[in-house]
Amino acid sequence: xxxxxPISRTPVSFYASVVAAAGALAGLFVGTAQGSGLLGIxxxxxxxxxxxxxxxxxxxxxxxxxxxxxVLLAVIGFLLGGIPALVIGALFGWFFAWFSFWLYEGRYxxxxxxxxxxxxxxxxxxxxxxxxxxxxxxxxxxxVVMPLSFNAxxxxxxxxxxxxxxxxxxxxxxYRAFFNSSDWQNALRNSVMIAPAxxxxxxxxGTLAAIGLSQPxxxxxxxxxxxxxxxxxxxxxxxxxxxxxxxxxxGLQGTYIGVVLAHAALGIPFVIITVTATLVGFDRSLxxxxxxxxxxxxxxxxxxxxxxILPGVISGGLFxxxxxxxxxxxxxxxGSAGQKTLPWQMFIGLREQISPTILAxxxxxxxxxxxxxxxxxxxxxxxxxxxxMSPS
Amino acid sequence: xxxxxxxxxxDSPEQGRKKSDGxxxxxxxTSLKRSLNRALRRQKLRALILIAPLLIFVLVTxxxxxxxxLFRSVENQIVAQTLPRTTDALADWEAASGQAPxxxxxxxxxxxxxxxxxxxxxxxxxxxxxxxxTGASSLFRKSGRGVGDMGEVYQDQFEDFDDFWKxxxxxxxxxxxxxxxxxxxxxxxxxxxxxxxxxMRDGMEELFPQTAAKYxxxxxxxxxxxxxxLYKEDPWALIYSSFxxxxxxxxxxxxxxxxxxxxxxxxxxxxxxxxxxxxxxAAAFADVDKDWAETPIWETIQTYSGPFxxxxxxxxxxMQKSPxxxxxxPENQRVYGTLFLRTLFMSLMITGSCILLGYPVAWLLANLPxxxxxxxxxxxxxxxxxxxxxxxxxxxxxxxxxxVINDTLVxxxxxxxxxxxxxxxxxxxxxxxxxxxxLPFMIxxxxxxxxxxxxxxxxxxxSLGATNWTAFWRVYFPQSVPGIGAGSILVFILSxxxxxxxxxxxxxxxxxxxxxxxxxxxxxxxxxxxxxxxAILLAVVLALYWAYDKIVGIDNVKLGG
Numbered sequence: 033x034x035x036x037x038p039i040s041r042t043p044v045s046f047y048a049s050v051v052a053a054a055g056a057l058a059g060l061f062v063g064t065a066q067g068s069g070l071l072g073i074x075x076x077x078x079x080x081x082x083x084x085x086x087x088x089x090x091x092x093x094x095x096x097x098x099x100x101x102x103v104l105l106a107v108i109g110f111l112l113g114g115i116p117a118l119v120i121g122a123l124f125g126w127f128f129a130w131f132s133f134w135l136y137e138g139r140y141x142x143x144x145x146x147x148x149x150x151x152x153x154x155x156x157x158x159x160x161x162x163x164x165x166x167x168x169x170x171x172x173x174x175x176v177v178m179p180l181s182f183n184a185x186x187x188x189x190x191x192x193x194x195x196x197x198x199x200x201x202x203x204x205x206x207y208r209a210f211f212n213s214s215d216w217q218n219a220l221r222n223s224v225m226i227a228p229a230x231x232x233x234x235x236x237x238g239t240l241a242a243i244g245l246s247q248p249x250x251x252x253x254x255x256x257x258x259x260x261x262x263x264x265x266x267x268x269x270x271x272x273x274x275x276x277x278x279x280x281x282x283g284l285q286g287t288y289i290g291v292v293l294a295h296a297a298l299g300i301p302f303v304i305i306t307v308t309a310t311l312v313g314f315d316r317s318l319x320x321x322x323x324x325x326x327x328x329x330x331x332x333x334x335x336x337x338x339x340x341i342l343p344g345v346i347s348g349g350l351f352x353x354x355x356x357x358x359x360x361x362x363x364x365x366x367g368s369a370g371q372k373t374l375p376w377q378m379f380i381g382l383r384e385q386i387s388p389t390i391l392a393x394x395x396x397x398x399x400x401x402x403x404x405x406x407x408x409x410x411x412x413x414x415x416x417x418x419x420x421m422s423p424s
Numbered sequence: 425x426x427x428x429x430x431x432x433x434x435d436s437p438e439q440g441r442k443k444s445d446g447x448x449x450x451x452x453x454t455s456l457k458r459s460l461n462r463a464l465r466r467q468k469l470r471a472l473i474l475i476a477p478l479l480i481f482v483l484v485t486x487x488x489x490x491x492x493x494l495f496r497s498v499e500n501q502i503v504a505q506t507l508p509r510t511t512d513a514l515a516d517w518e519a520a521s522g523q524a525p526x527x528x529x530x531x532x533x534x535x536x537x538x539x540x541x542x543x544x545x546x547x548x549x550x551x552x553x554x555x556x557x558t559g560a561s562s563l564f565r566k567s568g569r570g571v572g573d574m575g576e577v578y579q580d581q582f583e584d585f586d587d588f589w590k591x592x593x594x595x596x597x598x599x600x601x602x603x604x605x606x607x608x609x610x611x612x613x614x615x616x617x618x619x620x621x622x623x624m625r626d627g628m629e630e631l632f633p634q635t636a637a638k639y640x641x642x643x644x645x646x647x648x649x650x651x652x653x654l655y656k657e658d659p660w661a662l663i664y665s666s667f668x669x670x671x672x673x674x675x676x677x678x679x680x681x682x683x684x685x686x687x688x689x690x691x692x693x694x695x696x697x698x699x700x701x702x703x704x705x706a707a708a709f710a711d712v713d714k715d716w717a718e719t720p721i722w723e724t725i726q727t728y729s730g731p732f733x734x735x736x737x738x739x740x741x742x743m744q745k746s747p748x749x750x751x752x753x754p755e756n757q758r759v760y761g762t763l764f765l766r767t768l769f770m771s772l773m774i775t776g777s778c779i780l781l782g783y784p785v786a787w788l789l790a791n792l793p794x795x796x797x798x799x800x801x802x803x804x805x806x807x808x809x810x811x812x813x814x815x816x817x818x819x820x821x822x823x824x825x826x827x828v829i830n831d832t833l834v835x836x837x838x839x840x841x842x843x844x845x846x847x848x849x850x851x852x853x854x855x856x857x858x859x860x861x862x863l864p865f866m867i868x869x870x871x872x873x874x875x876x877x878x879x880x881x882x883x884x885x886x887s888l889g890a891t892n893w894t895a896f897w898r899v900y901f902p903q904s905v906p907g908i909g910a911g912s913i914l915v916f917i918l919s920x921x922x923x924x925x926x927x928x929x930x931x932x933x934x935x936x937x938x939x940x941x942x943x944x945x946x947x948x949x950x951x952x953x954x955x956x957x958x959a960i961l962l963a964v965v966l967a968l969y970w971a972y973d974k975i976v977g978i979d980n981v982k983l984g985g
Contacts, residue, residue, distance in 0.1 A: 265966075276489075277493055296485070405805060
């Protein structure tokens with residue numbers, strides 16, 4: 033249903049006034065920042081309305097028009113407020129020029145059904161802007177942390193130097209602090225020692241159990257499933273409290289093994305869920321075919337079943353890994369100073385001696401999660417491809 | 425499942441033939457039914473064997489700790505264990521009489537506290553009772569110091585009367601059995617062998633019942649807790665007072681006929697003991713602290729003398745025990761009711777804002793072409809995959825008074841520089857940060873439900889004359905309700921037990937019940953109360969979990985992507 037709607041150029045009164053309204057909104061913000069909101073609204077509306085008119089009626093060519101507008105507003109911005117304003121000006125220039133042509137050519141209706149009323153068209157775009165704002169809300173905290181971690185000062189906000197894009201405002205000192213501090217390095221080492229061990233435990237037990245659970249006849253399946261999933265449902269603080277009480281009774285509190293066992297328990301539901309989900313699509317006739325051709329059950333498992341469910345096992349493992357790697361509540365209680373992990377160290381940093389090194393660590397962790405997310409996505413695609421091959 | 429029929433041929437090939445009795449039989453001649461059952465049993469067993477290691481693992485590492493926590497929320501053995509004689513003696517006492525208990529109770533209390541302070545247990549009991557009665561902690565600490573003086577009255581008199589009673593060796597020679605004495609004298613600490621366990625001389629328990637009982641405890645303590653050589657250890661002052669009690673007590677006539685070791689010294693002591701200065705325990709305890717002469721502390725000890733208590737649970741719901749049963753605490757001591765209500769209120773707020781923000785985004789994702797939707801999905805999944813601490817620190821950085829949001833607002837002129845918004849260390853901070861953290865948990869289930877609603881339904885409704893709103897509200901929305909239900913319960917369950925984020929951005933007014941639990945575990949050390957609060961929270965979560973299972977089914981939990 034795309035491009036069904038015939039589009040035509042719109043009258044000047046329509047697009048010039050819409051662009052002027054948008055200009056007024058932008059002018060409001062720039063104006064209040066400079067001291068007078070009302071003046072900003074008026075100047076913004078007139079300037080952007082005029083820009084739209086000149087671009088579409090005088091210049092007419094789209095590409096030169098957009099570039100010209102970018103350069104023009106960038107220069108004006110630079111003259112008014114230096115480099116930061118240059119960037120903002122260029123962005124404004126691009127947006128308003130593109131917006132003018134988009135409205136002028138009537139392109140905004142191209143992908144919408146022809147029968148929509150103007151009010152519905154307006155709602156359609158307002159809705160998108162709302163959704164865009166929510167997505168910005170979701171991603172901003174993560175994006176804000178990254179540039180702040182390069183701050184040359186010990187501040188948690190953008191310094192004027194950073195906003196001027198002055199190289200002196202940026203530095204790697206928080207990263208150096210991370211790599212040179214024995215506290216952080218110990219924490220990193222502990223995290224790297226605990227998470228893989230816990231992952232190995234949960235993946236090993238979890239895969240086996242998931243295969244058992246997906247057999248056709250399992251007595252008490254629901255009860256067993258409920259028990260195995262429970263570590264994910266019970267609030268962490270309760271798990272932590274229980275483990276603290278119980279592990280101190282049996283002497284595991286404050287030991288490496290105790291923390292690994294606790295984290296493995298927390299990671300198990302994720303392995304169970306992902307692996308059973310993969311096994312649902314597994315074609316049992318393949319194992320029978322293998323048995324028919326004389327393969328032993330173990331050989332069948334490793335040569336036929338395992339390669340097919342491997343993507344599920346790996347993604348379950350990744351979930352278990354990230355659970356342990358990110359976990360802080362349980363390790364706070366079950367661990368002692370000797371098992372201080374990276375999140376624990378961050379937690380202390382946030383609560384007591386807040387230092388921007390945390391932001392450097394946070395940025396590194398974001399990079400790690402991006403890599404994990406990519407791996408998972410690739411695995412998911414591979415799994416779908418493999419499943420497409422086997423008849424279901 | 426259809427696999428049942430598929431697996432039959434494997435285990436019992438279709439060679440079953442009819443015999444004269446009309447039953448279908450498998451190849452080996454057993455009836456087909458039995459043979460099938462056997463195959464089924466084998467299958468079940470195989471499945472269980474595969475599951476067993478994990479099940480045991482989870483039971484030990486996870487379920488047992490939870491059970492332990494639940495047990496601790498009602499467990500109350502410390503009172504009866506530390507003050508066994510006192511709780512026994514106190515059983516008949518009537519709190520309603522308004523009078524302090526009689527002399528035997530005070531004597532029992534003296535003995536219990538004496539033993540407890542030697543084992544350094546009296547302060548623990550004091551802190552336990554302090555949860556119920558303010559001041560109990562210092563009372564027990566003072567009494568621990570006081571009981572020493574009470575016992576020394578007798579010890580000094582015995583020792584002044586005859587130096588014989590000063591020496592541990594003499595006491596052992598008199599109370600210990602001959603074999604044990606021989607063993608302990610031959611024992612050499614340096615050899616590394618275990619110290620021979622103390623054995624009482626025959627007949628001592630009948631002749632000197634109190635002394636013997638206390639001496640057993642003393643011997644046990646010296647040998648196994650202090651790990652000293654019992655033979656050379658001088659006895660506690662408590663032994664002297666018990667010895668005095670025995671000499672002047674109901675067994676005095678038998679003692680007069682005693683002719684074992686140290687018989688001469690005992691005879692002399694019996695004669696002298698008649699003129700000894702005695703201790704009035706009730707007055708002595710009242711001297712230590714006048715609280716002992718009043719009823720509240722006795723009431724508390726009596727109320728909490730059982731091995732189990734509902735006291736922690738009552739405390740967790742702002743109630744307390746009183747002579748007339750459970751009652752609400754005074755207004756100014758009620759903490760947890762407000763805290764539970766606040767936790768519920770804030771979790772509901774967070775769930776509500778997640779629905780509000782999540783619904784449009786899920787709708788957009790479900791209705792965009794797959795390629796664009798996948799790209800936008802990254803914006804949802806990236807926060808989902810980013811460390812919780814990273815997101816919490818980001819919010820701490822952004823919400824501060826000198827943080828990014830306030831700076832931007834000041835720069836835009838919306839907020840005055842001197843009236844920066846208080847966005848952190850209050851409920852606002854917790855709600856904003858947790859809405860952001862839990863939003864993906866709302867969007868993902870909503871999206872998976874919405875993706876199954878055919879877009880043609882909306883168009884059909886509109887072509888039948890429905891307005892936009894009617895078409896959405898009467899046709900689309902009802903179909904998306906399961907998604908809202910699933911997402912809401914998930915978000916609610918997660919938020920109600922959250923600890924880290926409220927701890928960091930919540931200040932004092934934005935904290936949850938879980939922060940209180942953590943406080944009781946690590947700071948106030950009132951583990952019983954922490955366990956009771958945890959048990960209540962667990963009950964709420966399990967009820968919600970049950971509802972989630974009914975609505976969505978736990979097998980349908982999907983993990984982003």
